[in-house]
Structures are given as structure tokens and as C-alpha cells.
Amino acid sequence: MTRDETIDRFLENVAAVAAETARVRGRAGVDRMIADLIGGDSVVYCPRLTELERSIALPEDRVTDDYTSASVCVEEVFAGIAETGSLVSTSAGGRAVQGGLVPQHHIALIATDRIVETLDHFFSQWGDGPPTNITLETGPSRTADIELTLTIGVHGPGRLSVIAVEE
Amino acid sequence: MTPTVAPIDFRSNAAAAVQDSLLRAALRNATDTFAAKRAQAAACVPLEELREAASGIRSEVLGNLSSYLDRFIERASRAGAQVHRAADSAAARETIFSILKQHRVDKVVKAKSMVSEEIHLNDYLIANGIRVVETDLGEYIIQLASEQPSHIIVPAIHKDRRQVGRLFAEKLSCEYSEDPAQLTKVAQQTLRREFLSAAAGISGANFAVAESGSVVLFTNEGNGRMCTTLPRLHIVVLSIEKIIPSLADLPTFIRLLPRSATGQAITSYLSVITGPRKLGDRTGAEELHIVFVDNGRSSIVAGEYRDMLKCIRCGACLNACPVYRTVGGHVYGATYPGPMGIILSVLLEGMAKAHPLLDATTLCGACGEVCPVKVPLPDLLRRLRERRVEEGFTPAIERAGIAAFGRAASLGGLFTLGRSMARVLWPLMEKLIDPQTLGRLPKPAERSFQRRVR
Amino acid sequence: MRVQLFATCLVDTFYPQTGEAMVKLLRHFGVDARTPRGQTCCGKPADSGGYVRESREAARHFLSVFGANGDPIVTPSGSCASMVKNHYPHLFKNDPGLRQKAEDVGSRIFELTQFLVHVCKAHETGFKGKGRITYHASCQLIRELLVREEPVMLLRSMQGVEFVPMPDAERCCGFGGIFMGKQPEISMAMADEKLDSILRTGADTVTGCDHGCLMNIADAVKRRGADVRVTHIAAVLAEGLP
Ligand code: SF4
Numbered sequence: 021m022t023r024d025e026t027i028d029r030f031l032e033n034v035a036a037v038a039a040e041t042a043r044v045r046g047r048a049g050v051d052r053m054i055a056d057l058i059g060g061d062s063v064v065y066c067p068r069l070t071e072l073e074r075s076i077a078l079p080e081d082r083v084t085d086d087y088t089s090a091s092v093c094v095e096e097v098f099a100g101i102a103e104t105g106s107l108v109s110t111s112a113g114g115r116a117v118q119g120g121l122v123p124q125h126h127i128a129l130i131a132t133d134r135i136v137e138t139l140d141h142f143f144s145q146w147g148d149g150p151p152t153n154i155t156l157e158t159g160p161s162r163t164a165d166i167e168l169t170l171t172i173g174v175h176g177p178g179r180l181s182v183i184a185v186e187e
Numbered sequence: 188m189t190p191t192v193a194p195i196d197f198r199s200n201a202a203a204a205v206q207d208s209l210l211r212a213a214l215r216n217a218t219d220t221f222a223a224k225r226a227q228a229a230a231c232v233p234l235e236e237l238r239e240a241a242s243g244i245r246s247e248v249l250g251n252l253s254s255y256l257d258r259f260i261e262r263a264s265r266a267g268a269q270v271h272r273a274a275d276s277a278a279a280r281e282t283i284f285s286i287l288k289q290h291r292v293d294k295v296v297k298a299k300s301m302v303s304e305e306i307h308l309n310d311y312l313i314a315n316g317i318r319v320v321e322t323d324l325g326e327y328i329i330q331l332a333s334e335q336p337s338h339i340i341v342p343a344i345h346k347d348r349r350q351v352g353r354l355f356a357e358k359l360s361c362e363y364s365e366d367p368a369q370l371t372k373v374a375q376q377t378l379r380r381e382f383l384s385a386a387a388g389i390s391g392a393n394f395a396v397a398e399s400g401s402v403v404l405f406t407n408e409g410n411g412r413m414c415t416t417l418p419r420l421h422i423v424v425l426s427i428e429k430i431i432p433s434l435a436d437l438p439t440f441i442r443l444l445p446r447s448a449t450g451q452a453i454t455s456y457l458s459v460i461t462g463p464r465k466l467g468d469r470t471g472a473e474e475l476h477i478v479f480v481d482n483g484r485s486s487i488v489a490g491e492y493r494d495m496l497k498c499i500r501c502g503a504c505l506n507a508c509p510v511y512r513t514v515g516g517h518v519y520g521a522t523y524p525g526p527m528g529i530i531l532s533v534l535l536e537g538m539a540k541a542h543p544l545l546d547a548t549t550l551c552g553a554c555g556e557v558c559p560v561k562v563p564l565p566d567l568l569r570r571l572r573e574r575r576v577e578e579g580f581t582p583a584i585e586r587a588g589i590a591a592f593g594r595a596a597s598l599g600g601l602f603t604l605g606r607s608m609a610r611v612l613w614p615l616m617e618k619l620i621d622p623q624t625l626g627r628l629p630k631p632a633e634r635s636f637q638r639r640v641r
Numbered sequence: 642m643r644v645q646l647f648a649t650c651l652v653d654t655f656y657p658q659t660g661e662a663m664v665k666l667l668r669h670f671g672v673d674a675r676t677p678r679g680q681t682c683c684g685k686p687a688d689s690g691g692y693v694r695e696s697r698e699a700a701r702h703f704l705s706v707f708g709a710n711g712d713p714i715v716t717p718s719g720s721c722a723s724m725v726k727n728h729y730p731h732l733f734k735n736d737p738g739l740r741q742k743a744e745d746v747g748s749r750i751f752e753l754t755q756f757l758v759h760v761c762k763a764h765e766t767g768f769k770g771k772g773r774i775t776y777h778a779s780c781q782l783i784r785e786l787l788v789r790e791e792p793v794m795l796l797r798s799m800q801g802v803e804f805v806p807m808p809d810a811e812r813c814c815g816f817g818g819i820f821m822g823k824q825p826e827i828s829m830a831m832a833d834e835k836l837d838s839i840l841r842t843g844a845d846t847v848t849g850c851d852h853g854c855l856m857n858i859a860d861a862v863k864r865r866g867a868d869v870r871v872t873h874i875a876a877v878l879a880e881g882l883p
Contacts, residue, residue: 037455088383104441104453111470118416118470121409121456139438146434148262148399152471153416154459161409162455165325165341166367167213167348168220174324174375175382176409176456202826211830509813513830546824549817549831550689552784572691581690585819589687593695596681597702609654611681619822627860629655636648636657640664640676 021137026102027184030135033105037159038172039180043132050129050185051077057127057181058092065090065119072096072129072185087119093177094127095120097157100135100184101142104158107182108142111153120157126177128157132186194580195532197543200518210345214515217344221506224450225557231452232442240439242561245497248397248430252488255397255430256479262400266462268475272427276306279480283308283389283422284315286476290420292317292387296378298406298414299323300391301339301500302426302480305522305535308389319389320381322410324374331358337516339523340448340502345515378410388414388472392425393499394440395477398433401461402477405444405454412456421463421472427479428488428496434459440499443559447501487534495530495567497560504554504564510547519544526554526564533571542580545572588618609635642760645707646674647716647750650682651852659717659852662879663753667715669882670761674715680706685724689818693732700729704742707750713760714750717875719782719850720818722752727785752782753875754791754850766795768881770802775844776874777835777858778811779851792850792874799881805842812838816857832861839869846870848877 021029031041044050054076058064065087068074073096084090097120099108107128109117120126136142146154161176172178204210248255260270273279287295295312297319303309309319309330321330325342329335332354336342343351348365356363361373390411392402402423404411415421431440437459445451464471488496505511505525516524521532521541529548532541545568554564575581595611609631616625644667648660660676667674684699703725707714716722729743757763774796782788797804815821815831835858839847847869849855859871 033452106453106457111464111468114467114469116469118412121412121416139441140435143437144435146399150399150401150434150459150461152266152461152463152465152468154461155412156453156457157455158453158457159455161407163324163371163408164449165323165328165343166346166351166370168217168341168344169348169367171368171371174371174408174410175322175378175413198824198826201824205826205830509815509831510824510827513827513834545691546820547827549780549813549815549820549828551780551813551817553780553811553813556784569689569691572689573693574691576691576693585690585823586692589690589692589695592682593684593687593692593698596684596687596695596699598681612650612654615686616822619819621822621825624821624825624860627863628856629859631654632657634657636653636660637676637678637680639657639661 026137027132027135030100030102030105031182031184033102034182037105039159039182041182041184043184043186045186047072047075047185050183053183054094054127062091062125063089064092064094065123066094067115067119069113069115070096072131087116087122090123092125092127093120093123094129096129096131098134099142100130101139101156102135103138106156106158109155109157110151112151117153117155121176124173124177125179125181127181127183129183129185132184135184192537192540194540194543195520197518197520197547200520201514201547204514204518209347210515211513213345213347214512217341218506218512221450225447225503225506228446228450228452232446237439237443238559238561241443241559242497244431244436244439245560248432249428249488249493249496252428252430255432256427259395259397259400259430262398263462263477264400266400267465268400268462268477270477270479272479272481274481276480276482279306279424279478280308280311282478283424284312286422287312287317287387290387292420294318294320294385295387295389296320296322296381296385296414296418298388298390298404298411299326299342300389300424301522302391303389303424304336305482306480308424320378320385322378322382322414324371324408327374327378328354335517337524338502338505339500345517382413382417385418387420387422388418389422389424390414392423392429393444394437395425395430396434396437397430399461401434401459403437404458404460407455409456412458415458415460415472416470419473421474422476422478424478424480427481427484444499444501447503447557447559483535491570492530492534492567494562495527495534497562498527499560501559503557503559507553507557509551509553510549519547526568527562530564530567530571538575538578538580542575545575584618588615591615642671643673643675643712645710645712645714646676647680647707647714647721648676649716649718649721649852651856652717655856656852656873659873659875662873662875663715663717665879665882666757666875670757670763672761677706677709683721683724685720686818688724688728697732700732700743701739704729704739704746708742708746711749713756714746715753715756716750717753717850717873718852719752719779719786719788720853722750723781723785725750752786752788752850754795755786755788758791758794764794764798766798766878766881768799768878768883770799770877770881772846773803773805773842773844774846774848774877775805775807775839775842776810777807777814777847777849777854779849779854780813782850783811795874795878796848805844807842808838814854814857816853818853821857828857829861829864832857836861836865836867840867844869846872846877848872848874850874
């Protein structure tokens with residue numbers, strides 16, 4: 021698979037699990053897109069750990085460090101897996117993996133060069149020393165426990181937006 | 188003297204369930220939906236190759252289980268987890284309770300775990316003054332209703348939306364609704380408070396990875412992630428056979444488990460947890476305990492039913508089973524229902540108690556076709572039926588009927604003068620089939636086939 | 642060509658017409674079907690009940706009757722054919738002599754439609770028939786003998802017959818040998834559901850390759866007073882012989 025095909029496949033599979041997707045070239049478009057997604061009254065949590073995260077313009081008066089009180093989490097995720105359309109977060113570098121879980125809306129940025137083709141590519145790299153937590157997130161939280169009727173948004177986010185950023 | 192155990196009264200349980208039209212409609216809906224989704228999802232991958240690979244990995248682990256366990260324990264300990272081994276249910280319950288007591292925990296949030304059902308953990312903790320909150324929606328429903336799960340993947344499969352609506356209205360004092368989305372919201376709001384205030388989380392694990400000492404959890408709702416990352420203390424309880432060699436083996440199981448269980452290509456969340464929170468981490472429990480439950484598995488793995496322990500608890504065999512579809516999970520009167528449940532119940536709880544479950548199969552073989560790790564379910568069922576006969580757990584009248592049948596079947600030469608096989612078959616049928624049914628069945632023909640072609 | 646006909650205990654006892662239909666059918670394809678004397682039952686009821694000793698007795702007898710010559714064996718039952726082919730070797734796993742014999746005999750046994758399609762090459766029967774026919778796929782036939790297409794192929798090839806596939810044709814009807822006797826409530830419920838599927842096809846006839854299932858289905862038809870004929874595939878085919 022070429023890079024482009026891998027990215028396309030990734031975004032297709034993300035979209036297939038009921039998440040919103042976008043692909044942008046360069047950082048220029050990212051701010052606008054996030055501003056649109058966040059809307060006017062949400063409280064935003066952003067870990068500001070990566071360069072990309074630090075470069076995002078956020079409404080400073082509505083930013084919080086406490087993810088449990090946020091309604092939106094904006095973060096750059098560690099990797100993407102094209103095969104399943106999964107986003108990967110890890111605890112490495114002091115990231116709170118649960119930060120993307122608690123707020124109602126998860127906006128995930130992913131650098132396109134962090135998208136791998138298959139689950140095997142991703143899981144063969146850890147050997148005996150994975151970080152404390154690796155979490156794959158594929159689509160929004162869901163349940164079908166009542167009469168197998170699909171309901172989106174249980175304990176995790178009910179809305180997931182994925183922006184693939186190409187440098 | 189060995190204590191006498193009452194055998195599970197499967198037949199009466201089933202006879203009642205067959206009459207429950209609500210239950211039967213729910214089961215038909217569920218098993219049809221799951222079977223169709225599974226078939227669809229399975230068609231997108233090289234299924235046979237994956238089953239072969241998964242079966243091979245599981246067999247390799249079971250063939251060397253104690254060394255894989257040792258490696259897991261070494262690696263998990265190195266990563267900072269505290270690993271415990273419990274020989275039986277009582278030991279597992281006590282281990283978990285003493286950890287909680289040590290931390291003065293009075294409330295735990297729990298993610299779905301079948302082995303915790305097996306060891307009857309909740310009752311024990313509750314009896315010892317600890318509040319236990321199940322957080323998987325299905326488990327939560329079951330807990331509110333004070334029932335047992337009736338399916339290993341969808342515990343409340345037997346309830347329809349109206350029943351859940353009434354239950355919530357009564358127990359949670361909310362307005363009656365029969366909209367699954369609204370009901371889910373009610374549960375979510377109630378549970379959110381519990382998550383944020385719980386000092387301890389208990390979860391099961393789908394796999395334990397020997398090479399890295401990690402535990403792996405598949406969930407859809409996000410409650411698993413909540414239970415394992417928000418509270419300070421996280422206790423994982425799992426049975427010893429859940430090991431896979433390395434993270435590189437995980438993709439095979441990711442491709443098979445959700446597809447076989449719910450027809451998804453992957454669950455919404457998949458967490459790989461390696462030890463507790465470390466210096467510089469902002470994720471993870473401060474203390475991670477891993478409790479391995481044996482409950483007789485060490486001896487199962489050494490014997491002729493080892494293959495049963497390949498099971499990854501996907502539930503596909505339940506959904507494929509025509510008997511399960513007709514009567515549901517409660518009638519089995521055991522932790523695990525359906526084809527895998529019959530076998531596990533006999534192996535874990537003993538022939539004396541569980542032998543009637545061996546009648547809960549037509550040996551149609553549908554389960555064996557769908558099992559993602561190729562557990563030879565029909566073959567194991569048949570072998571356990573043989574063991575039941577050897578151990579004398581079949582009714583005397585049946586034994587007498589079969590003995591007469593065996594003698595007659597081997598003496599064909601004596602009966603060449605017509606109605607020969609009627610003499611073989613009819614006595615058997617008279618002993619095994621109730622008179623009412625027998626009355627409706629055809630009577631032996633006046634002249635048997637062999638008589639006619641002479 | 643000569644074959645040995647294994648009628649099965651159910652056919653011999655209850656459904657001799659099925660045996661006669663088979664003889665006619667095979668004769669049509671130039672096959673001389675002989676019915677070895679002294680044949681009884683393959684032992685399946687004992688085997689699925691877990692009674693190894695009794696199933697061995699039946700198996701030993703079967704092998705002596707049908708092992709006497711090297712002719713192929715044809716039987717109107719997927720479950721009996723599978724019993725001989727797949728279970729006998731297991732019954733004699735500790736007796737090399739009988740195991741060898743079981744494997745030899747097992748390699749020569751055919752379920753009727755399997756024999757018609759693969760040996761008689763009866764892909765296009767051109768037989769005549771009438772009405773709407775649906776078909777129930779019995780468990781051992783499909784999952785142990787792997788005979789899935791053959792019966793359908795034969796039925797579809799009949800002129801004047803409208804073949805209607807049954808929804809969930811491969812779901813067990815609830816017969817299960819001794820299951821029917823030991824769990825009558827579930828067995829009847831399963832047969833009722835099977836009958837629902839049959840009625841949904843609007844067929845006037847339901848057929849299959851195992852009299853066990855057909856007996857159970859016929860019982861459901863009788864209990865409900867439904868208007869469907871239940872009949873073995875041998876009879877359906879033989880009725881259409883030119
Ligand atoms: S036995 Fe196989 S099909 Fe049944 S639950 Fe276990 S893994 Fe799934």
C-alpha cells in the first residue's frame with residue numbers, strides 16, 4: 021500500500037465506525053476546523069504535550085486542565101491503524117489516556133506519518149516493554165445491551181472527530 | 188463419604204423457558220442478529236487461516252501453560268504489578284477482599300468479568316460490606332434486577348426494552364421510558380458519578396500477555412477504560428488460561444474475537460495495561476493487582492479436555508446453538524451457558540452436578556463450525572457423554588434400553604424373519620421416548636423393508 | 642455396478658417404502674442394489690448417548706455384515722453414513738484390526754444423494770415432478786459428511802418441480818436421536834420453529850436425507866395439523882422416474 025492509500029484506508033475505516041473525518045495539508049487549516057468543531061460554549065481540555073497540540077489556538081477562557089470537567093478533548097494521538105480505523109493513545113510522555121475518554125466530544129489530531137497499515141505493524145514494535153497503557157479507540161463509545169439496539173455514547177465520548185494532518 | 192450434590196434440573200428449567208414467549212422472541216432476535224453480523228464480518232477476513240493460527244497459538248500456550256504463567260508473572264511483577272494465584276473460588280474471593288480491606292475501600296466499580304461470576308465475587312464482597320457497582324450496561328441491568336447473566340457477551344439478552352424501562356423506573360426512580368438511548372443515558376449518568384468517586388476498579392481481562400506482562404481488555408462502552416484508569420486501585424481477575432505469548436500475537440485475536448462476538452471488526456476500545464502508573468505517568472492505577480483463578484484448570488489442562496481451555500469467551504457458540512436459542516442461558520443453572528458452558532460446567536463443577544446439561548445438545552455441530560479458536564465442541568460434548576455413562580450418571584431405564592438395543596443390534600442373524608429391526612429399535616424407543624410422543628410416532632410397518640426385498 | 646444397500650433401522654422398521662424407492666432409483670442408473678441379510682442398526686443412538694460398549698457391539702456387527710465383500714455401501718441417511726465413516730474408527734481406536742476394517746468400510750459408504758451425484762453422475766436427472774418442494778439440511782449430513790449441494794442439485798434438476806430454499810435450512814430440527822426422547826419440550830419447540838420456516842416457503846412438500854429429522858418434523862406437522870407432506874428425498878426422486 022502506498023502512503024496515500026494507507027491514509028485513505030485509515031480515514032475510510034474511521035468514517036465507517038461513525039466518526040467524522042477530515043484531512044488537512046499543513047497546520048494552517050487546523051485552527052479553523054477545531055474552532056468550528058468546538059462550538060461556542062464547550063469547556064476544552066488539551067494536554068499541550070506535543071508540538072502540534074501546543075500550536076493549536078484555543079479559546080483560552082474555556083480551557084481546563086481537568087478532563088473530568090471538560091466537554092471536549094482536543095489532542096494529538098500517538099498513532100493510527102488503517103486496518104481498523106483505530107486511534108492509538110499511550111501513556112508515554114506523561115499523557116493522561118483517559119483524557120480523551122471522559123469528555124463527551126473527542127477531537128483527535130493525527131499526523132499522517134503516524135498512520136500504520138495493519139495491527140501487526142503496530143503491535144510488533146513493543147516486545148517486552150510497552151508503556152503503562154496503550155489504548156485503541158475505534159469510533160465513539162457504544163452499547164447494544166438493550167435488545168441489541170445500537171446506542172452511541174455510553175461512558176466514552178458520544179462524538180469522535182478525527183483530523184489527519186499532513187505536514 | 189462424598190457429599191451428594193443435587194444435579195441441575197435442566198429439563199424442568201427448560202420446559203418452563205420454552206413456554207416464555209417474551210424470552211423466546213428476545214432470544215430469536217438476539218441470536219439471529221448476532222449470527223448474521225458474525226457471518227458478515229467473518230466474510231471480510233481469511234477466516235480459516237485466522238482460526239488455524241489462533242488455535243495454534245492457544246494450543247501452544249496450553250501445552251506449556253505453567254512456563255507461560257511464570258513468564259507472565261515475572262514480567263508483570265517487573266512492571267510493578269502484584270500478581271496473586273488463587274487455587275479456587277474461595278481463595279480468589281479472599282485475596283480480592285483482603286486487598287480491598289487493606290485499602291479501606293467501601294465501593295468498587297466493576298467492568299464485566301465472567302470469571303468474577305464463576306467465583307461469585309459480588310455476593311461475597313457485598314456480604315462483607317463493600318458496595319459493588321457493575322458498570323457494563325448489561326451487567327448493570329442484571330445487577331439491578333438481582334439476576335444472573337444469561338449470555339457471556341450480552342448479559343441481559345433475555346430482557347426487552349419494556350422490562351428494562353420498568354426496572355429503571357422502579358430502582359432508579361426515573362421516568363419510565365422504553366427508548367434504549369434514553370435508558371442508556373440514565374445508566375450513564377448514574378454510573379459516571381460512581382466512576383469518579385470509586386477508590387477501586389475490578390475488571391476481567393480478555394488476554395494476559397506473557398512476554399510483556401500486560402493485560403488486554405476489549406470493551407465497547409468505555410466502562411472498562413473507566414474502571415481501569417480512574418480509580419487508584421485496579422484489580423484484574425482472570426483465569427489462568429487466558430495467556431497469549433506476546434503482543435505480536437494480539438492482532439490475530441483482535442481480528443477474531445470481536446468479529447465472532449458481535450460482528451465488529453474491533454471493539455470501540457481496546458486497552459493494553461502493563462503495570463501500574465510509573466514515575467512520570469499520568470495514566471494508570473497507583474496499584475495494580477492481578478489475581479489468577481485456577482479452579483481446577485491446572486488439572487483440566489493436563490487431561491483430555493484441554494482443548495476447552497482454548498476458549499476466548501466470544502459467545503459465538505451460544506449464538507449458533509439451536510438449544511440456547513430456544514431456552515436461553517438461565518436454564519443451564521451454571522455460570523457459563525450454551526455449548527461451551529455445558530463443557531466448562533461439567534469440568535469445573537463436576538459431573539454429579541452438571542451431568543444433566545449434557546442432554547442440552549442435539550450434537551448438531553453448529554457450535555464447532557463457528558468457534559474462532561477451533562475448540563472441538565461437538566467432540567468434547569460426545570466424550571463427556573461417554574464419561575457420564577462410564578460414571579453411571581444416566582438413568583437406569585435408559586441403560587437397560589441401550590443394553591437391550593446393543594444385544595439385539597449385534598444379533599441381526601436371528602431376526603431375518605421379518606420385522607427384524609423393529610425388535611432392535613422399538614424396545615429402545617419405548618424406554619427412551621415418553622408415551623405421549625411415542626403415541627404420535629409411526630408404528631412399525633407390517634412388513635419390514637428387509638422382509639419385503641427378500 | 643453392484644452396491645450394498647444399508648436400509649437403516651428407521652427405514653427397515655417404519656419406512657420400508659423409502660428402501661424400495663432407493664432400489665428403483667439405483668436400478669435406473671444401472672446399479673444393482675443388494676440388501677445384505679442380517680443388517681441391523683449402525684449404533685448411532687448408542688453412540689450419541691455416550692454408550693461406547695453398545696455402539697461397539699452394533700459397529701462390530703455392521704462391519705461383519707457389510708465388510709463381507711468390497712462393494713460400495715449406499716444408505717438413505719447422512720447421520721448413519723457419518724456414523725460408519727467418522728465414528729467407527731474412533732470406536733475401535735485401540736483395536737488395530739477392527740480400526741483398519743472400519744476405515745476400509747467407511748471409505749466405501751455413501752449417503753444416497755452423495756452416491757447419485759458423485760458416482761452415478763446424476764447431475765441432470767430430468768426426472769419429472771410437481772409442486773413446490775423445500776428441503777431441510779440434516780446436521781451430520783452437512784457438517785460431518787460435508788454434503789451440502791448434492792440434494793439441492795438433484796431436486797433442482799427435476800422438471801415441473803419448483804424448488805424453494807428454506808430459511809435457516811441448516812438449523813437443527815431438534816431430533817438429535819435420543820435428544821428427542823430426553824428433552825421433548827425443547828425438541829418440540831425446535832421442530833415447531835422448523836415447521837414455521839417450512840410454512841414460510843409455501844411449499845407443499847418438505848424433504849430431506851434423514852428419516853430421523855423427517856420423523857420429528859412430521860410430528861410437528863401432525864401436532865399443528867399443517868398441510869405439508871413430509872417425505873424422504875429417495876421417494877421424491879423415485880416418483881419422478883421416467
Ligand atoms: S468455545 Fe469457541 S465459540 Fe464458544 S465462546 Fe469459546 S471461543 Fe467462542
